[in-house]
Amino acid sequence: MIKLKESIYNHHFKVDNREFVFNCKENGLIEVDNSNLLDMPKYYNELIEQGYLIDNEVDEFKELIEEVGYNVKNDFFSLDITLSLTEKCNFNCVYCYQTRNPVEMTIKEANKLLEKVKTLLEINNYKELRISYFGGEPLLNYNILLHLHNEFKKMCDKLHILYLPYLVTNGYLLDIENIIQINFETIQITIEGMKDTHNHLRKSNFNSFDKIISNIDNIIDRINSRIIFRINLCKENVLEASELIKYLTKRYSKYLERISFVFSQMEKHSLDAEFEMLSYDEFCMAYLECFKTLQLCGKDILIPNSLPNPCPFVTKNAYYLSPKLELLSCTGKDDSMEYEFTVSNIINERKDFPYPEECSECKVLPLCMGGCEVKRELGFSGCIPEKVVLDDLLTFIVREQF
Numbered sequence: 001m002i003k004l005k006e007s008i009y010n011h012h013f014k015v016d017n018r019e020f021v022f023n024c025k026e027n028g029l030i031e032v033d034n035s036n037l038l039d040m041p042k043y044y045n046e047l048i049e050q051g052y053l054i055d056n057e058v059d060e061f062k063e064l065i066e067e068v069g070y071n072v073k074n075d076f077f078s079l080d081i082t083l084s085l086t087e088k089c090n091f092n093c094v095y096c097y098q099t100r101n102p103v104e105m106t107i108k109e110a111n112k113l114l115e116k117v118k119t120l121l122e123i124n125n126y127k128e129l130r131i132s133y134f135g136g137e138p139l140l141n142y143n144i145l146l147h148l149h150n151e152f153k154k155m156c157d158k159l160h161i162l163y164l165p166y167l168v169t170n171g172y173l174l175d176i177e178n179i180i181q182i183n184f185e186t187i188q189i190t191i192e193g194m195k196d197t198h199n200h201l202r203k204s205n206f207n208s209f210d211k212i213i214s215n216i217d218n219i220i221d222r223i224n225s226r227i228i229f230r231i232n233l234c235k236e237n238v239l240e241a242s243e244l245i246k247y248l249t250k251r252y253s254k255y256l257e258r259i260s261f262v263f264s265q266m267e268k269h270s271l272d273a274e275f276e277m278l279s280y281d282e283f284c285m286a287y288l289e290c291f292k293t294l295q296l297c298g299k300d301i302l303i304p305n306s307l308p309n310p311c312p313f314v315t316k317n318a319y320y321l322s323p324k325l326e327l328l329s330c331t332g333k334d335d336s337m338e339y340e341f342t343v344s345n346i347i348n349e350r351k352d353f354p355y356p357e358e359c360s361e362c363k364v365l366p367l368c369m370g371g372c373e374v375k376r377e378l379g380f381s382g383c384i385p386e387k388v389v390l391d392d393l394l395t396f397i398v399r400e401q402f
Contacts, residue, residue: 003056004044006037009363010052013391015398022394025064025306025366026051029394061360068369071308072315078128079120080318082331083113083148085133085141087323091170092203095232097269104141105323113325114151121159129156132166134320134331139173141323149182170202171212179219188228188262189216193237194244201236201266201275216252226258231290234266235276238286242293249297256298263290267380280381284388291393295400303397304386306366314354314373332374356382364390 009024012035021037022029028050034040037052047053054060086104089096105113121129131152133145149165156163164185171189179187192201195209202208220227229248231241245261252259265283266275278286291301312318313330320328355370364387371382386393 004053005056015395076124079126080130082132082134082320084322085138086136088140089136094274095266103323105144128162130164134168174215184225186226190230197237230262232264232266233286245293263287284385287385288389304367307369310369
């Protein structure tokens with residue numbers, strides 16, 4: 001008979017004297033009568049099948065890395081490309097790391113890109129094409145965006161591939177006539193606080209908060225897109241984050257099924273950036289409070305999910321291109337890669353993810369797959385908030401939903 005041990009990805013927690021176990025790899029959540037799963041022999045079959053108990057000889061970290069490596073090298077289901085259509089922007093956000101230049105993608109570069117993408121789709125038998133229109137502010141180069149969208153759509157229809165267009169915008173140019181021409185799967189809009197705070201952090205020569213809200217009001221019932229509100233948390237806006245969530249969920253209560261939120265740590269890329277950065281622990285607690293507010297506003301918090309792969313930009317499952325089609329490292333920084341965006345290069349340059357040493361014994365590793373390498377390079381924590389607040393988050397979910 002094999003000897004068993006608990007999975008290192010098990011997370012035990014109590015809620016009102018009830019014992020629960022969450023497995024971060026299999027996303028399983030169960031209530032148990034005994035805190036020691038090895039003392040529950042009559043449930044061994046179920047616990048083994050669901051990943052809570054494993055063979056004592058298994059090295060789970062090594063097994064996970066081998067599984068991920070296989071997935072990375074063999075994942076040709078989706079081709080994900082992020083396009084910086086322009087380096088111009090109509091905002092001057094206090095935290096922005098990007099260089100503002102009058103550079104934008106031209107029709108010549110757009111057509112060259114279309115040829116390369118068509119070749120990649122054909123030779124790899126992808127099932128999906130995900131295009132993220134990025135910037136600067138991508139709507140400042142709307143004609144090229146529309147051209148690419150129309151051509152990608154025709155290309156995917158011909159190849160029987162699902163086309164998923166994604167727009168990352170500051171929201172100021174969300175015009176009804178333009179937006180309804182492109183049925184974006186997702187539109188991500190960053191709002192950094194209530195009116196005065198948002199206008200301070202997203203510096204511009206106009207009242208951007210009122211304009212963005214007005215634009216959303218005008219388009220939301222004319223489109224089917226999922227809308228993601230991104231809030232970058234810092235010391236200037238953290239105290240009103242809950243107020244902003246309540247404001248947005250109330251204003252767009254009819255569309256709650258299509259609305260979601262992303263909470264990120266606002267990062268200071270230069271010493272003179274005009275905001276104060278939260279520490280990692282402060283951000284984790286703010287992140288937890290934001291999710292609690294969402295639950296109270298009618299948006300059920302989902303149990304954390306494991307990821308199949310690490311950061312797709314690092315492992316080359318996703319590609320980020322400048323307006324001149326230079327291959328950049330990721331949307332977190334503008335560093336150019338040492339090779340070009342050519343069909344042979346992007347196929348052959350996939351590599352293993354550089355897991356930090358501390359990841360080998362981290363029970364939330366399956367939820368982040370190593371976190372963000374760029375943040376670590378910049379001196380920030382590359383870890384996800386769940387590493388600190390998983391117990392509190394799961395406790396809140398159980399109390400509210402179970």
